[in-house]
Amino acid sequence: MGAVTNSLPAGLHTVRRHNAGLVLDAIATRPGISRAGIAARTGLAKATVSGSIDRLVAANLIVDTGPQTRSGRGRRGTGLTLSPSGPHGLGVEIGVDYLATCLVDLAGTTRAHRIRACNNRTRSMRQVMAHVARAVRAALDEAEAMGAPVGGIGIAVPGLVESSGMLRTAPNLGWRDVDVRAELATRVDLADRPIIVGNEANFAATAELLSAESGDLRDFVHITGEIGVGAGIIINGALLAGVHGFSGEIGHVCVDPDGLLCGCGARGCLETMAGQDAIMSNAGVPANGRPPAHLIDTLTERLAHGDPAALDAARTAGRALGIALAALINIIDVPVVVLGGSYGALEPWIGPPILDELATHVISAPWEPPQVLRSQLGAEAAVRGAAAAAVQDILADPENAMASARSAT
């Protein structure tokens, strides 16, 4: 009889939490806003806002940047901004052929970023995790040297991750049933910092949601094309995780029941027509061990020169993507598609066929015409998203972070 979504009892503290989140959200959205402005935006009383601000400042989540420089009558407000020295999020991405880390502050700006090429396909899970642990230690040290406290860690993995954080399978890594959080915690001293483990496509979507470029985009599907094809679905500013956390596996949506056999055992999966390997082999771009970024460059060059095989491969991939995305839009009604990963670079060629298919297959297209946008974030989307998600957890429940800040003092 699920009438009440959150089945925890509410108390006064709940109100505080919620309102603190509201205040912080206002500051994040409009940096430099004054207390009065926050009161007007949130609908809270000025007194309430002031109190909340005091506590947020004490926890070093926000800073008072002094009087606003604003023309007009009356006393000037004092500007408030997310604290640059507040808790940071550390993002880690365990890719198939690279390992990336990045450090993001409360405002979402990247403070440090590092990517290491390495073939994780051939190495064992232990070896890879040892490497991850070294990278995390290095990143933590670097953060400390910068005076950037790390308040949470996000780990992006190319596979099915349960909401609990358990990695069920990562086909391209050859991993099964790995508790990534535990594996990391035994190798690095993380000092009780919260760790979020998630799917790379979902984190990439989160990154897109939080990126300044995308503005007020709060409903979209972000589709990532790397070795696999994954989607992250954002509805009303929140990731749709599904029951276990396995949502967004669009790569294995059946696009043609008589199609090619996929590595998963099924026939006609989207990946067999729009995965990076498929596009490259259809386009005749040799995949002899070159880094993926180089392959994409070669492909776009050929496309720009009008190579027929390349154009055909792009059209095929676009159509397949269009059919799969049409299914997605018909099913969950999210008519904005953001092309991320390597699809971003291919947008000029795959965008039109995608739009064509969406126009014919999406039943609500006449009323809400689907849009296809291009992500501004490159391959770094997933790491940034992982870091940003860690930060977001702090931002969403500041009262929590403030409690730990108090106990640490």
Added chain:
Amino acid sequence: MGAVTNSLPAGLHTVRRHNAGLVLDAIATRPGISRAGIAARTGLAKATVSGSIDRLVAANLIVDTGPQTRSGRGRRGTGLTLSPSGPHGLGVEIGVDYLATCLVDLAGTTRAHRIRACNNRTRSMRQVMAHVARAVRAALDEAEAMGAPVGGIGIAVPGLVESSGMLRTAPNLGWRDVDVRAELATRVDLADRPIIVGNEANFAATAELLSAESGDLRDFVHITGEIGVGAGIIINGALLAGVHGFSGEIGHVCVDPDGLLCGCGARGCLETMAGQDAIMSNAGVPANGRPPAHLIDTLTERLAHGDPAALDAARTAGRALGIALAALINIIDVPVVVLGGSYGALEPWIGPPILDELATHVISAPWEPPQVLRSQLGAEAAVRGAAAAAVQDILADPENAMASARSAT
């Protein structure tokens, strides 16, 4: 930076609302529960529960059914149940060839139910709405005669309905851009009762969610097979509506890019292989103007007797459903499928091929094997769901209904 889901400021009243919903939910889930039991279940203090109960009783949402008959030591609790004379929900379904109404009490039991056959395809929107208005008036009168106050109305429509209640298109009715709520309000005096307009498939899913038979099922896809094919997606006990409210249009998911042309203009839609018309014509069941229920009976008879054409049609439909549902499950990770509408009766024949396709195409199947269940609700699911949704709105925010009850006194 959408960190906070609900951007309204919270106050003391918010807490009250939430907790009242919690208490009511506990009573709905476990009728006859005592105050102490509620306190234990919800985590609220006994004092808080008692206060909440007092107000809920005053609003006639619940009733005190006297001392519990329970063995064991200690004082017996006093049982609490949803009030049988509390506000009822009136459900209306505007079908393609019928018009149904039903009256549901707070506990979800149907108190009255009526279905009228009528060909709404050939009549104009005004004629149909006039008919609907008469039916609603009759139902309101009947409710009053029964001493069952109507607290809200739900209207199920076979088409795309925006969250605002605007019906964008109902292909099988030939309607476009109809404000069903307004059309009804001008024809019947509804006395400020809230009206919810929604898609029939979504309401059917709601009915399944709230039906006692389905127990603790809080995550599933309910799939309705009538003239069209629709899905209602329930995640964590809540309907996934999508951005505009257009979710669940699985009937036009492309199952075969080289398939038959659908009425929507696209090729290979699920409906062309698993819609009622398609199944019947594939099975060779003549559709000469007979009521749909009769057609299904004929089909199941033939299937039971092993008619090859019928078996083949069922297998084809099952496969197509399986492919479309696999896409849905891959995308949103809801691995429980409930077959409703006429699919319920066909479950013995379409269930196995659906499961086969799910097993091959769903990428998470090895970890979370998809299930296919059969709905116990028949064709009445949508009306009941509409009525239940109206009731649910009262139950979810009792403090609101209590306020109106007070002002009415």
Added chain:
DNA sequence: ATTTGTTCGTTCGGGCTCTGAACGTAATGT
């Protein structure tokens, strides 16, 4: 029949949170 132990529902004081109005402060325009 009485006592004991358990459970239930209510009462009451305490603490916490938001609110609204009043107040002091800062900047602008006349």
Added chain:
DNA sequence: ACATTACGTTCAGAGCCCGAACGAACAAAT
């Protein structure tokens, strides 16, 4: 210099939940 406008703080007030204590109801043991 003064009126005006806007900002941030202070303070009393009211509302809500909680925990403990209390009386009531009931079963089992004495």
